[in-house]
Amino acid sequence: MPDRITLEVARYRPENESAISFQKFEVPCHKEWVVLDGLNYIKDQLDGTLSYRWSCRMGVCGSCGMNVNGEPKLTCATFLADYAPGPVRVEPMTNFPLIRDLVVEIGDFMRKLTEVKPWIVRRKEKPLSEGEYLQTPSELDEYKQFSMCINCLLCYAACPIYGLEPDFIGPAAIALAQRYNLDSRDEGASERLDILSQHEGIWGCTFVGECSKVCPKDVDPAGAIQRYKLSASLASLKRLLMPWGAE
Amino acid sequence: MAKRKAIEPLLWLLFSAGGVLAALLGPVLLFMFGVAFPLGWLPTPSHAHLLGVLGNPVVRVVMVVFCALALVHGAHRFRYTLYDGLQIKHLNEFVNLVCYGGAIVGSIVAAYWMWQVP
Amino acid sequence: MRASPYTEYHPRWLRRRKSTYWWLERMSYLIFILRELSSAFVAWTVVFLLMLVHAVSRGDVAYQQFLSWSTSLPVMLWNLISLFFVVLHAATWFRLAPQAMVVHVGGRRLPGAVIAASNYLLWVMATVLVVWLLVGG
Numbered sequence: 001m002p003d004r005i006t007l008e009v010a011r012y013r014p015e016n017e018s019a020i021s022f023q024k025f026e027v028p029c030h031k032e033w034v035v036l037d038g039l040n041y042i043k044d045q046l047d048g049t050l051s052y053r054w055s056c057r058m059g060v061c062g063s064c065g066m067n068v069n070g071e072p073k074l075t076c077a078t079f080l081a082d083y084a085p086g087p088v089r090v091e092p093m094t095n096f097p098l099i100r101d102l103v104v105e106i107g108d109f110m111r112k113l114t115e116v117k118p119w120i121v122r123r124k125e126k127p128l129s130e131g132e133y134l135q136t137p138s139e140l141d142e143y144k145q146f147s148m149c150i151n152c153l154l155c156y157a158a159c160p161i162y163g164l165e166p167d168f169i170g171p172a173a174i175a176l177a178q179r180y181n182l183d184s185r186d187e188g189a190s191e192r193l194d195i196l197s198q199h200e201g202i203w204g205c206t207f208v209g210e211c212s213k214v215c216p217k218d219v220d221p222a223g224a225i226q227r228y229k230l231s232a233s234l235a236s237l238k239r240l241l242m243p244w245g246a247e
Numbered sequence: 248m249a250k251r252k253a254i255e256p257l258l259w260l261l262f263s264a265g266g267v268l269a270a271l272l273g274p275v276l277l278f279m280f281g282v283a284f285p286l287g288w289l290p291t292p293s294h295a296h297l298l299g300v301l302g303n304p305v306v307r308v309v310m311v312v313f314c315a316l317a318l319v320h321g322a323h324r325f326r327y328t329l330y331d332g333l334q335i336k337h338l339n340e341f342v343n344l345v346c347y348g349g350a351i352v353g354s355i356v357a358a359y360w361m362w363q364v365p
Numbered sequence: 366m367r368a369s370p371y372t373e374y375h376p377r378w379l380r381r382r383k384s385t386y387w388w389l390e391r392m393s394y395l396i397f398i399l400r401e402l403s404s405a406f407v408a409w410t411v412v413f414l415l416m417l418v419h420a421v422s423r424g425d426v427a428y429q430q431f432l433s434w435s436t437s438l439p440v441m442l443w444n445l446i447s448l449f450f451v452v453l454h455a456a457t458w459f460r461l462a463p464q465a466m467v468v469h470v471g472g473r474r475l476p477g478a479v480i481a482a483s484n485y486l487l488w489v490m491a492t493v494l495v496v497w498l499l500v501g502g
Contacts, residue, residue, distance in 0.1 A: 265407075266454075266458055267458070269407045269410075269451070269454060269455075269458075270454060270455035270458040270459060270484075270488065271455075271487060271488050271491040272491055272495065273407055273410050273451040273454065273455065274448070274451050274452050274455050274488075274492070275491065275492040275495045275496065276410065276414060276495060277410045277413070277444065277447060277448050277451050278448055279495070279496070279499055280413065280414065280417055280435065281413065281435065281441070281444030281445070281447065281448060282441070282444060282445065282448060284432070284435075285432070285435050285436040285441055285444075286436075286441075289496075289500055290500060291432060292499050292500065294421065294424075294425040294428045294429075297421050297428070297499075298421060300498055300499065301418060301421055306498075310414075310418070313411075314411045314414070314415060317407050317408070317410070317411050318408055318411050320404060320407060321404040321405060321407045321408035321411075322404075322408070323404075324401050324404035325401075325402075325404045325405055325408070327401065328398065328401040328402060328404070349408075350408075353408075353411060353412070353415075356415060357411070357415055360415055360418050360419050360422065361418060363422050364418065364421065364422050365422065
């Protein structure tokens with residue numbers, strides 16, 4: 001294994017440039033180093049002006065998502081040695097506006113996430129005196145997988161529909177809506193249905209499946225969306241055939 | 248909001264049903280009549296035999312359902328492929344008309360011709 | 366002349382447009398588009414079968430004409446290509462079904478392999494039935 005590797009890092013400095021350019025850096029290639037270590041080395045030793053997001057460096061915060069050799073990855077979970085002898089191309093995540101260097105604008109997702117009401121919705125809150133909500137392990141298993149989402153947005157970078165349809169709500173937001181729909185404590189399924197049973201919601205998805213492929217936490221948003229399509233269409237059918245049974 | 252778009256969920260149900268039928272029956276039917284019989288790999292059924300098969304009421308119903316749903320499946324998916332693959336959003340109304348219109352016309356033809364089998 | 370590097374509130378963000386040929390950038394995108402295109406060949410299968418039905422209705426002569434037309438080279442080639450895509454449709458459909466369908470039996474989730482296997486079994490049964498209807502019986 002070589003002891004150095006070249007990183008080709010995308011640069012974009014809006015005050016001076018109107019397009020992305022690539023800058024080559026040579027960094028050490030230790031066995032246990034990840035791409036994030038390479039970027040930190042660049043910032044500490046080679047070019048302090050490089051801008052990028054990172055935090056926990058262990059795959060739970062969702063900050064360090066970038067395109068490594070064209071694939072959306074968490075840079076804290078992508079080993080440099082796997083790309084030896086290199087070079088390794090590091091770019092900002094696709095489908096997002098670029099603020100600077102490797103930092104993308106995620107406000108669109110934050111807004112869409114709020115729209116789907118990712119919290120327990122109750123028609124009437126249980127008073128404290130009645131104690132806590134109880135949930136069996138099998139009720140937990142129903143939604144647990146979808147609760148693992150760390151909002152890293154790799155799925156949005158991978159989803160071609162999100163790139164083509166700016167209004168598409170997107171994999172993570174829909175998966176999180178499903179997480180609450182399937183939670184036994186939640187009563188907000190029909191509210192979320194009104195919001196998501198739209199072309200910008202679940203019906204825009206064509207099951208490309210890339211989102212689930214790149215998800216670092218095995219949330220399987222594609223599966224969540226397809227299951228949601230089935231339950232939403234059956235609910236629509238019920239509403240059509242039996243309009244008196246108001247949901 | 249959901250009321251206006253009630254058509255999309257129903258289209259998806261039809262699309263899914265069509266997909267299942269197309270996956271189950273499509274390969275064998277096309278293989279038989281498109282490849283196996285023309286190439287002589289299997290003995291071609293006689294006219295009388297086929298008439299008997301197609302005249303059967305269950306077969307008639309299954310064929311109409313298969314044709315209609317498979318056409319809707321094809322139309323639905325093709326419409327999305329044109330929309331996403333070629334990004335021709337401005338032609339949206341036209342594409343919808345051609346795709347679903349074609350599926351509806353095809354389904355009516357299928358029902359009529361299956362009914363017409365002596 | 367370049368637009369100002371600043372918008373009203375912040376430095377100008379770079380908005381990168383998606384290429385019309387985005388589906389060529391990755392193999393999985395290409396397979397996805399081919400899978401979606403298979404829908405057109407599913408529609409052709411229906412058209413082809415309806416032509417057959419119509420020919421059978423019109424009598425033995427029409428039926429024989431249809432058969433010889435379907436042996437002509439261009440039609441055969443077209444049907445071979447269509448068959449490839451129809452099989453692609455079936456294969457991808459069955460591969461994706463377990464991801465889309467969660468079935469509960471007695472409070473426990475059926476593993477994806479069971480759903481996939483039952484789909485294939487159904488497919489084998491349908492195929493055998495159709496072959497028997499056309500060739501046997």
